[in-house]
Amino acid sequence: MKAALRATGLFLIPYSINLTLYTISFYLRSVLREVDIKLIPSHIDNEPIIRKKIAQKLKWKGEPNFYFKLVKRSIDARKNPVMYQLRFLVSSDSNIQSDADRIGINYRESGSGKRVIIIGAGPAGYFAALQCLEYGLKPIVLDRGKDVRARRRDLRAIQQLGEVNPHSNYCFGEGGAGTYSDGKLYTRSKKRGHYLKTLKVLVDHGAKSDILIDAHPHIGSNKLPGIISNIRNTIETHGGQVLFDHYV
Ligand SMILES: Cc1cc2nc3c(=O)[nH]c(=O)nc-3n(C[C@H](O)[C@H](O)[C@H](O)COP(=O)(O)OP(=O)(O)OC[C@H]3O[C@@H](n4cnc5c(N)ncnc54)[C@H](O)[C@@H]3O)c2cc1C
Structure with missing residues (x-):
């Protein structure tokens, strides 16, 4: 019977209609558009205005019942009025995945793994340890x-007494050379791994999630020491070790 229907082509008609419907529904589910809009600062949290602007940009007809997610934010202060430049992902699906959302990081219990000796608990050393x-x-x-908190006492000795500990100072100690800076994160390199993964690691260890969308993100000098301690904690709880006062 099937063979007879196939021969007349009748068998194929419902199948092809099915396929078309499936393709259309799949397409509708996965529509994802990138939309750039500009806003004055007082409208930055105004959801109806943002929705209206996105709809205008998309030349949307009918009810603007789409979902959107902010993925990039910068400020243009060259002219008056100052304007926010925002990039949104817009979709018919409520579960919008940005590039950052798609990065999965899985630290394994590594206490019984092969040992890797890493010299230096600066950014390079700690990120190598996480890898x-x-x-x-x-x-x-x-x-x-020394660890990032004990190191602060040695900085005080430099400022107040002019005494420099050659092993614990502005350059040396946990967190490395930029530990007491404001932690600017301007690189957009993708050459040796996506920069977003680095930002995600920092967010997972206590940085604000704003750094994932801001064009000129910075962590803040008040937050950096805590984030560095949290990274050490991740290393140690997964079986790694961090040893201070170890001059190589
Ligand atoms: C004041 C200042 C502000 C900065 N601000 C920023 C910023 O905002 N954004 C940014 O991206 N970058 C900034 N940087 C640059 C950034 O800090 C460096 O690029 C980064 O620290 C380099 O990381 P690293 O791990 O390679 O080296 P380092 O940070 O130098 O770390 C090396 C580590 O090795 C240890 N070590 C050295 N010799 C030995 C040894 N013989 N035995 C054992 N341990 C040893 C040190 O104690 C240190 O912890 C700043 C730098 C400074 C100095």
Whole structure:
């Protein structure tokens, strides 16, 4: 019977209609558009105005019942009035996944993994240690200086007494050279891994999620030491080690 229908082409008609309907519904579900709009600062949290602007940009007909998610934010202060420039992902699906959402990070319990000795608990050393955890390797980080809180006492000695500890100062110690800066994060490099992964690691360890969307993000000098301690905690709770006062 099937063979007879196939021969006349009748078998194929419902199948092709099905396929078309499936394709249309799939397309509708996965429509994702990038839309740039400009807003004055007082409208930055005004959802109806943002929705209206996006609808205008899309030349949307009918009820603007789409979903949107902010993925980039910058301020143009060159002219008056100052304007926010915003980029949204717009979709018919409520579950909008940005590039940052799609980055998965999985630290494995690595206490019994192969040992990797890392010299220096600066950004390079700590991010190398986190990468080891993703591979199931056991990182052992050695630093000549002290942990980020004890290090602060040595900075006070520099400022107040002019005494410099050669192993614990503005350059050396946990967190490395930029620990007491405001933590600007302007790189947009994708050469050796996506910069968004670095930002996501920082958010997972206590930085504001704003750094994922701001064009000129910074962590803030008050937050950096806490984030560095949290990264050490991740290394240690997954079986790695961080050893201070270890001059190599
Ligand atoms: C004041 C200042 C502000 C900055 N602000 C920013 C900013 O806002 N944004 C930004 O992206 N970058 C900033 N930077 C640059 C940034 O800090 C560096 O690019 C970054 O610290 C380099 O990381 P690193 O891990 O390679 O080296 P380092 O940060 O230098 O870390 C090296 C680590 O190794 C340890 N070490 C050194 N020798 C030995 C040894 N023989 N044995 C054991 N341990 C050792 C040190 O104690 C140190 O912890 C700033 C730098 C400074 C100085």
